[in-house]
Amino acid sequence: MVTLTDEFMLEMQRRMLRIRAFDERASKMVKRGHIPGTVHTSIGQEAQVVGATMALGDNDYMSGNHRSHGHPIGKGSPLGPLMAELQGKGTGVCKGKGGSLHLADFNVGSLGESGIVGSSIPIAMGAALSSQVLGRDTVALAFFGDGAANQGVLYESMNMSGTWKLPVIFLCENNQYALSTPAHTVTSGVIADRAAGFGIPGVRVEDGQDVLAVYAAVSEAVARARRGEGPTLIEVVTYRYNEHSEGLRLGTDYRPSDEREAWLKKDPIVLFREHLIANGHTAEAMDALEAEVLAEVDAAVEFSENSPWPDASVGFDDLYTDSEYAA
């Protein structure tokens, strides 16, 4: 068991709270029409996200998917430019060109979320290849869901990075549903077990609501990658509390209500709050932390609301590095 400082564990809770508060606010803003399009929240999956991102170092890389806000928040990206990106403002982290689905913050090693399921997995492998070729000690982590676990590119990536012993971690966020489709109905066998076919370690974190359990598993994989021993596949079992995307109303109830109720009782933020209190922190201190984070999110929304829309001309920038688009 890893020993963590109080300060580090409080930071874990802070980042989980940030994800929760940010996503709850974003959900409301979508429903009120204050965020164009939709968003996919990580509410319920905060331990899985933060346990992974905090096991990475500042210079390490990661790629992600459509359930996209938690990853950069977990890696330490400031909230204001993220919220501004969700609203399509010029101060957004991607200048309003990416939106919720395509957040990226290269300052914290976030190489981009992907709206195409599975598509960003080899991007993390490529970042690990850079590290190996250039003799750096950075590692890269690919976040993807149980849906992406059935995309072929994952297996191409596990094979190539296993062959080359690349410093990459494949982290499957198994929230048990690909939109409406239960993972067990479309997935043969256990996802983590698939690693064996590539001669790499496969780890299943059964309690993905326990941030320390996720952190321990990912830390071990990161250490292994840094030692030059190659990739690890980690499957974290978790649950999303909200609908696939905000505003989506499906005609059928594809998730049994008692299932959701059971997972709500394993709220990762509540569980870790209890853990911290049991280890000497006061309830008042925990409340204060929660209030601080809510104020951070308020400030991020205020920053975004006060930001200008991007100038229309900006729509033609950034296609290439050396020339502007010319019609």
Add this chain to the structure above:
Amino acid sequence: MSVMSFLGAIGAAQKEAMDADDRVIIIGEDVEANVYGTTGGGKTRQETGDFVQMYGRNRIRNTPISEEGIVGAAAGAAMTGLRPIVDLSYSSFLYMAMDQLVNQVAKNRYMFGGQASMPAVFRSAMFYGLNTGAHHSDRPYPMFMNVPGLKIMVPSTPSDAKGLLRTAIDMDDPVLTFEACILWGLKEEVNDDEFWLPFGVARTHREGTDVTIVAISSSVQEALAAAAELEAEGVSVEVIDPRTLVPLDKQAILNSVAKTGRLVVVEPAHRTCGAAGEISAIVAEEVFDSLKAPIVRLTAPDMQIPFSPALEKQMYPSKDGIVDAVRRVTGQARLVAVGE
């Protein structure tokens, strides 16, 4: 200067770039064994071996047959400090990596507001005209012209192949290069020193006053042969090779058509939504008043490529077809018919 083949010139550009910058790597199937002749020591192979002996396996990455993974890895590597040259061998294999090429390679810079740069080159060979059948004969560059964010080069001579490839490798944007295998053996004197040819600058192979031929890839050689034949008949033909299709040197084409008033566009790709169609539309929009005759496109038909030599050859524009087209736009075809 020394005599280089088209393929040798590509190898020379890769070697130059490998020597100049440690961040350049070559990644692809069979690159270690130098199967296609572009990852070898060339004339000095006896002394230096192939690239794998010269640069080691850290920079010469032999891959499994996993095009999507290869292209995705190159994209991620390019976003984090490397400058990969990806050898995808046959152009038809690009389809295996379509998601990575279109959704990651082409979009990441724009989508992330300029945070990413994507200095990667994706090389592939178009094996058309060599009886390899429908799965190996594709000329798919027009599909990729429809993907903003990619740059596209289609060199037709050894010198252009060397100079453009070097520019592509040193460029911070993703480049797809389509190399016609039928040109692999084409030889000419090529500058041994490092040189860089600019993208977006067409090459006028010969000047003329009566007809402009814009020719792409191996069609350039056919067009030059046609122009030589027509010269004997007193028809003055200008032959322009755009060399890069994205960016496209529109001005060179427009200036030429403004001068000659006649345009024949020749390429080996399919007719519908091809480069020839795009160039024709640009000319019609911009210098319609200069045109003395309708524009003529010579392309492959919208057909699959058959295997049999007896069936394949007719699929691509030839010298004779170009000569006929020029006679049509100059009105000579009708005169000949009337004369008979």
